[in-house]
Amino acid sequence: MGDDVQQGPGRGVEIRAITRDELADWDRAIALGFMRPHVAPAREWREALFEPGRMLGAFDHEAPGADGRPRCVATFRSFDTGLTVPGGALLPVDAVTAVTVNSTHRRRGLLSGMMRHDLAAARERGSAAAILIAAEYNIYGRFGFGSAAPLAGLRVDVLRSGGIRAGLPVHEGHRIDFATPAEFRELGPGLHERWRPTQPGAIGRFDAWWRLRAGEIDLPGFDRKQGFTAFHRTADGTLTGMIDYTVDDKWDGAYPDCPLTVRDFVALDRKTANALWRFVFSVDWVRHVVAANLGPGDPLPLLLNDPRGARSHEEAADFTWLRLLDLPAAFDARRYEAPGRLVLDVTDREGWTAGRWALQAAADGTGRIVRTEEPADLALDTARLATLYLGGGSAAALADAGLLTELTPGAAVRADTLLRTARAPWNQDSF
Structure with missing residues (x-):
């Protein structure tokens, strides 16, 4: 592979799949590429995600490191997942992530070399499309990616909104209970897999994702404080929904002014969603409910007594980009x-x-x-x-x-x- 896609002056940079013993160099290159050199190495996380042939690196043979080995100056990773399409089918796609090029090696075709190699390999594996999250709007269109699934978050002033309207339909005899991290890890994946076919644009969550969010894996720089997870069950005990959130301890003098931030929201039906939102808006001391990532057209504002209490979250933008391959x-x-x-x-x-x-x-x-x-x-x-x-x-x-x-x-x-x-x-x- 390296001889076919070498880039850079003097053909001194080789693009190739990394080996497991190069994970530390690859991790260091990611930190530099994302301008986070202060973050400790993410050894456990990289090991959990390693898949031979799916982590690429660009290695500069003309600028070796202190150990004499070529320096890793660009990174790229992909993995297989299913993308829910209209109608509920799961389309096999190539998910692209961890794309970086060190600022010392820009404009040398390294991103183009890694991207074209990965997309061609994805087609050979039978992926019908590729997806990614674009850090900048103007990077990936030249590779055939288009913005396909935006995010649309909300900030709701609880007092101005008047809370959730009375009389919304919920499951008779339902209950909502807090869950431990172990329960989240055990029951969350199955619930998510039942929900995923109902939402076009949804993707799978790999095992390491659940381990990270349950606190089983340490990822330096991933600032996820312990929050609250609650499960919704119908009267017969069937799990139909889950919400995960944090509450910041903020006060205006003697008056509570706490924001509640929704990190994960899964509901298999409208009655479950209504019950979970009612629960969220009933939490003591909460002045604002912040849901940074909701689907476009989410009906939450219409559930409020005064929809003007909701406004768009500042991070609402394009999110998931898609590249059709077949x-x-x-x-x-x-x-x-x-x-x-x-x-x-x-x-x-x-x-x-x-x-x-x-x-x-x-x-x-x-x-x-x-x-x-x-x-x-x-x-x-x-x-x-x-x-x-x-x-x-x-x-x-x-x-x-x-x-x-x-x-x-x-x-x-x-x-x-x-x-x-x-x-x-x-x-x-x-x-």
């Missing part, structure tokens, strides 16, 4: 809320999704996409198609912004009718 696999997997037919002319710098494609959805919600020679209705690049794929993007808005081209009048509106979904895509997990 159009037939991706579009055949999802479901469609309205029948229709559309011909797309797709451009792709890598050629993987490029060409003329006919997308057709039937009245039963199934659909397929096939190559065609017919005249196209819309022309767009693969990044914009990724923005539309999960059902949250607007083809009409992209057309108005000059980011796709209508070749047939009204085609953008037809695309929205075909692809948009009632439940907006949402991924609550960074990775």
Whole structure:
């Protein structure tokens, strides 16, 4: 691999998969890349995540370290997971993370080399798409990624909102109980796996994720203080929801002014969600409820006596980005809320999704996409198609912004009718 993708002046930088005994060097490069050199080594976390061939590093042979070995100057990691698509199917995707390039080695093609190698390998493994969380908006579009599942958080002033409205439906005889970290670790994964197919854009949580949040793994720099986890059960004892939150001890003189921050919220049905929100808004001393990551269109403001008590969280923005790798696999997997037919002319710098494609959805919600020679209705690049794929993007808005081209009048509106979904895509997990 190294000879094929070497980059940099004098071809002195080699990109390759790291070995387990290079984890310490790789971890040090991540700290430098994220400008956190003060953070202690995350040995336990890196060991838990190590998978041969899926952690890449760029090694500078012309600038060895004190031990004489080439210095690791860039990092890249990917892992396999399932992405929930409209209709509940889990699409096999390549999740990209830990992408860094040391500031001393920018503009040498290191990110491009690592990304292209990983995406090509993902296609060979059968991944229909790749996903990532973008630290900066303008980095990943050139690799075919498009913003596909934003986050939309809220800050709610409890007094101004008047709390949760009375009379909202809840499960008769339900109960909410605090859980220990051990109970969270034991019961949380199963609950999450039952919830995941209900939410387009959701992804899986690997075992180390649960171990970290239960306090079983130490990750320096991961400031997760002990909070409160509560489970919701129906009258027959069935677990249907979970909330995890912290409360800051803040006072305005003799008056409590505490913010409650929701870190995790899982509800299998609307009645469970109503009960969990009512519980949250009943916690003593809490003046503000902060939920930084909710799905777009979450009905929480409408549950309040005064929706004006809720305002958007300052971190609301694009979040999960998607790169389509196999159009037939991706579009055949999802479901469609309205029948229709559309011909797309797709451009792709890598050629993987490029060409003329006919997308057709039937009245039963199934659909397929096939190559065609017919005249196209819309022309767009693969990044914009990724923005539309999960059902949250607007083809009409992209057309108005000059980011796709209508070749047939009204085609953008037809695309929205075909692809948009009632439940907006949402991924609550960074990775």
